[in-house]
Every structure is written in structure tokens, then in C-alpha cells.
Amino acid sequence: MKEDQEWADVLSPQRRNWLRRGGLAVAAGTIAPLSLAQTAPAKKPEPGKSPWGYETFKAPTPRPPNVRPGEQALPAKPRAYTDIESYHAHIYFDEDSYQKAALIRKWAAERFSVELGDWNLEPRGPHVTPSFYFGFTNDLLPVIVPWLQLNSLGLTILIHPNTDDPRADHLYYALWVNRSQPVNGYSIQKPGPDEPRVEQIYPNTRPTVKIERA
Structure with missing residues (x-):
């Protein structure tokens, strides 16, 4: 055949x-x-020497330092919820779902006063896939979270608060819509001495459409 x-x-x-x-x-x-x-002929080793030498198998197994935020010691009391000054929503997409992301972006800009960022067509910062984000104030949280839940179009969305601990914001304090995905938070640092204590947002959209209600 x-x-x-x-x-x-x-x-x-x-x-x-x-x-x-x-x-x-x-x-x-x-x-x-x-x-x-x-079933396969033996491969001859390439000429030269391994940069790791010939004793690496004898090296002990080290314990890496703790990099998970908030686990250095148990806190004496809970954090104040007023430590949250604003929120970010990161919408992730790929070459097959970019049109869905464009629609969510358009809808959000039409309905909410948010800080809308540029398209990131390559991994940027802790985000390992293409994305865009918008920042919003605390008063919009009870509206934007359910709105994104109902209008995600199946995309993965990360919603995180903005506090003085951005690594914890992305890794520990995050909310996910639909599913989670890896976030490379190891290199995230706290703001420097000349930077704001918490990342600031500056709304740059002018809503023209009323939010749909049942």
C-alpha cells in the first residue's frame, strides 16, 4: 500500500x-x-576536553538559597491589605490567539480608565510569552476581575497587585484567569532608593463605552 x-x-x-x-x-x-x-554504530567522542573536567561527578549536591518571597521567616502578623496601591493585568497570547488579545485590548480601553501598555511580542521582564498589560486602580478591582473572567476568550491572564515587593506580587499574590503559566521572578528586585516605593500607574485611556450590565 x-x-x-x-x-x-x-x-x-x-x-x-x-x-x-x-x-x-x-x-x-x-x-x-x-x-x-x-542497532546504532558507536559514536566516536569529539576531540577536546569537557570544560567541566573529569571530576564533576564527585561534586556534592548543594542546597540552593531560598528565593521564594515571604518564606525567610513566618510573619508575626498579616500584611495590611492597604499595602496594595494598584493592580496589573497581563494578557498572554501567541501567534494563534493574537486576535483574541487584540479584541480584549480594544474592549478594555473602550470601557475602563487604565494605563494601557505597548504590545510585547517577545518575552519581557518576568513574562515568558508575548503579552500586553494594563494597570488599574483599586476601586476598579471588583469590576475588572469578573469582567476579565467573563471576557478572557480563553486566554491566560495574570492579575497581580502592586506593593513594595514586586517579586511577591508576581509569584505569591497573583490571581490567574483560566490557567497559570511560568513567571520568571528570580531577577525581580525591589525598587531602588531613587524609585517610587510601589510601581505607579498613569491612566492613558478615555472610556467611550458603558460597561455592559445584565
Whole structure:
């Protein structure tokens, strides 16, 4: 059959020889399992030396430092919710879902006074896939969160608060719509001495559409 021939063409001569030997062994009733070494010629090592040397297998297994925020010691009391000064919503997309992201972006800008950021078509900061974000004030939280839940169009959305601990904001204090995905928070640092204590947002949209209500 045509399909069988196509598969046969894909198989390497070595693989065909292996199958042929196996078929003959089955016919003779004496199957001898072939090891991987028997099915592929041994590769000669490349000339040169490993940069890791030849004693690396003797190295002890180290314990990495704790980089998870908030786990250095148990807190004596809860954090005040008023430490949150604003929020960010990060909408993630790819080459198959960018039109959905564009629609959410348009809808949000039409309905909410937010700080709308540029398109990020490559990983940026702790975000490992293309995305865009908008920042919003605390008073919009009870509206924007359910709005995004109902209008995510199936995209992954990260919603995080803005406090003086941006690493914890992204890794510990985050809310996810639909599903979570990796966030590279290891390099996130607290603001420097000449920077605001908490990341500031400056709304740059002018809503023209009333939010839909039932």
C-alpha cells in the first residue's frame, strides 16, 4: 500500500535491517532482543576536553538559597491589605490567539480608565510569552476581575497587585484567569532608593463605552 511505502521510505536502512533481522528471528522462533548499541554504530567522542573536567561527578549536591518571597521567616502578623496601591493585568497570547488579545485590548480601553501598555511580542521582564498589560486602580478591582473572567476568550491572564515587593506580587499574590503559566521572578528586585516605593500607574485611556450590565 502507498502508506506502507511512505513509512518504509522514512525508515533508515539500518532500521530496515533491524526489522528484517527481527522478522527472520520470529520466523525461526528464536527472538534475541537487540540492544541500542547493536542497532546504532558507536559514536566516536569529539576531540577536546569537557570544560567541566573529569571530576564533576564527585561534586556534592548543594542546597540552593531560598528565593521564594515571604518564606525567610513566618510573619508575626498579616500584611495590611492597604499595602496594595494598584493592580496589573497581563494578557498572554501567541501567534494563534493574537486576535483574541487584540479584541480584549480594544474592549478594555473602550470601557475602563487604565494605563494601557505597548504590545510585547517577545518575552519581557518576568513574562515568558508575548503579552500586553494594563494597570488599574483599586476601586476598579471588583469590576475588572469578573469582567476579565467573563471576557478572557480563553486566554491566560495574570492579575497581580502592586506593593513594595514586586517579586511577591508576581509569584505569591497573583490571581490567574483560566490557567497559570511560568513567571520568571528570580531577577525581580525591589525598587531602588531613587524609585517610587510601589510601581505607579498613569491612566492613558478615555472610556467611550458603558460597561455592559445584565
